[in-house]
Each structure stands twice: as C-alpha cells, then as structure tokens.
Amino acid sequence: MSDTAHPLLPAGTPLLRSDAVDLQVGGVDTAEGLLVSPQPEGLAAVLRGLDGRRAQRAVVADAARQGADAGAVAAVLEGLRAAGLLVDVDAVDLLATDAGPAATARHAVETPPSGGWGARRAAVVVVDGATRVGTPLAAVLAASGVGRVSVRDAGLTAAGDVVVGGATAADEGRPRSLAAADAVRRANPLADLRPPTGGTTPDLVVLARPWAASDPTAAGWFRAGVPHLVATVRGSTGVVGPLVLPGVTSCLRCADLHRRDADPRWPQLAAQLTAAEPPPSGATVTCLLTAATAAVQVLAYLDGSAAPAALDATLELVPPDLAPRVRRWTAHPECGCAQREDRTTGDNGP
Numbered sequence: 001m002s003d004t005a006h007p008l009l010p011a012g013t014p015l016l017r018s019d020a021v022d023l024q025v026g027g028v029d030t031a032e033g034l035l036v037s038p039q040p041e042g043l044a045a046v047l048r049g050l051d052g053r054r055a056q057r058a059v060v061a062d063a064a065r066q067g068a069d070a071g072a073v074a075a076v077l078e079g080l081r082a083a084g085l086l087v088d089v090d091a092v093d094l095l096a097t098d099a100g101p102a103a104t105a106r107h108a109v110e111t112p113p114s115g116g117w118g119a120r121r122a123a124v125v126v127v128d129g130a131t132r133v134g135t136p137l138a139a140v141l142a143a144s145g146v147g148r149v150s151v152r153d154a155g156l157t158a159a160g161d162v163v164v165g166g167a168t169a170a171d172e173g174r175p176r177s178l179a180a181a182d183a184v185r186r187a188n189p190l191a192d193l194r195p196p197t198g199g200t201t202p203d204l205v206v207l208a209r210p211w212a213a214s215d216p217t218a219a220g221w222f223r224a225g226v227p228h229l230v231a232t233v234r235g236s237t238g239v240v241g242p243l244v245l246p247g248v249t250s251c252l253r254c255a256d257l258h259r260r261d262a263d264p265r266w267p268q269l270a271a272q273l274t275a276a277e278p279p280p281s282g283a284t285v286t287c288l289l290t291a292a293t294a295a296v297q298v299l300a301y302l303d304g305s306a307a308p309a310a311l312d313a314t315l316e317l318v319p320p321d322l323a324p325r326v327r328r329w330t331a332h333p334e335c336g337c338a339q340r341e342d343r344t345t346g347d348n349g350p
C-alpha cells in the first residue's frame, strides 16, 4: 500500500484494552479485529485521528514526532488494512463532501462508499410518490450523501401517510411534496431538493406508488432512457425492484407481459389497480425495511460498487418474517426492450 493512502478508521470502531500493553481494534460481533501487543506508544490517539484527511505518510510522521515508533505504527496500519478495518479515502473525494462542522460530523458516521462520495454527491434522484416508503427512502438517500433528492407528489398528507422518517402528524393536510421535502431536510439540511429542470434528466427515478409498475405513464422514463426502480408496499408486501436500466435489463412492460402470460385477465385487472390511488398501506416495519432495501439498491447503482440485486428481479418482503424473497423477471420475447438475446430466455421464477 502506497504511503499516499488517506486512511480512515470509522469513529465507531472499538479500541479495547485488556491490560497495559494490549490494544484490540474492532473484533466484536462477527467483524474481524486486530490485537496489537505490545502497542506502540500513543497508538490509541493515532488511531482516533485517522479521519481520512491526512496521507498515511503524514500520519506516521506525526506519530513519530509524538514519540511513537514510526515503523511499528506503519505496521499496525497495514494490519488494520489487511483486516478490512481501514477505509482508504481518495484525497480528491474529500472535496465532494459538504463543508462545515455539522456536515463533517454527519460524514464521520457514514462510512465512505467504495467509489467515494463524488458519485453520490453529484447524483440527482427523483422519488415519484411521497408514500410511506417513498418519503423515508428519500430521507435515507439524502442522509447517505445523495446530493439532490426530489420527491414528486400532487396529493395532500393524510393521517395514514405518517411514518417514522417520513411525514409527521403535524403534516396532515399539507401537500405531501412539502411534507416529504421537510423529511429530507431533517435528514440532511444541505440536500438540494429542487426537481430536475431545463432538460436535466435524473440519474435514477424511484417509483414509490403501489402500482406504478403497471402504470403506462411509467413507460415515459423508459423512453427517456432513465434508470428506474420500483420501491413500494402492495397490500402488506414490500416490493423492491425491478431496477430497470433501459436497453440493458428487462423492463416493467416485460414483467407485465409475463403476468399476462400467467393470467390472460391481467391487463383488465391492472387497469383497475392503476385507476385510482390506493389508500396508504404497509406496517411501519415493512415500509421502513422496504425503504432501506431500496436505498441499498440505489446506492449500489450510484456508487457502481456492486451489481444491484434488483436487476431483472424483485425482492419481496412478506410479513411476518420479512426475509427477502427474490423473484426473477427476464426480458419478455414480445417486448423487444433488451438488446441482448440471451436475456430473452430463462426461468420467470416462482
């Protein structure tokens, strides 16, 4: 590892002593830890100072000035890195975080994404539907460093819309879009709440209304080439996915055609499901788990760190256990949306 790395040890990592010479770093629960014995002079202070803002070279030099053995400190840092306890921050990426002591404190508890903060900070996400899933999800995304989060909704807040992390009881009767904006602001006062304007297309749209996937208006996002993710509760079941990357994955129409194949009456049923706005639904735990599961998908996509699990699939969270069940949605041969032929074959799941 180069000595130009900017090591960060998450502030919540335990530093534990069993005697005067030992220091255990992490290693509680199932996470790997490192036992340093004997510990170099002043090691705990050096480790608590690892905020990702100084190059490792500077960290070691500062420790040596304080009387520590530079070689021993460097060896401990390598050990922590090998144990997966250290995060190496790109120095340039620090500029992508918000300035000020409050923002710094918020970032300190969010482990930096593997690709750095830059992609999240630059991202524009639209949440369509200030629902019991959509609003807390928007707040989670803003708290996780997504720079611009806009929630779309033309309705008024009802008592049933109130949910932890979302609309409050005091919002009843207010426009849902304003209640959602306030929820996002509570999570991150510096989040940009403006909707995309002037030809700006969002990086991703979350469809948070219960039957948005069957709503023909959702096809507009496909035509515009904007990635979109379904995140909602239908009845009592949380549904996350599919995450549609237009031209790459299967689309919402594919899923609709598969449903029609399974039941020829589906188009008639779907028209009824989308004809009127259903009442708020979903228990608080279901809504929040759905929002958090969806946030994991959105952040994985924005960070580019891992293939989101909701590509060509939905994750269904069914009470009471709410353990995610994966349902695969392959491209439908009649749809013609996906360009890769190998996506037109395969199992359509349960």
Ligand SMILES: [Zn+2]
Pocket (backbone or CB within 6 Å): 250, 251, 252, 253, 254, 255, 331, 332, 335, 336, 337, 338
């Ligand atoms: Zn399709």
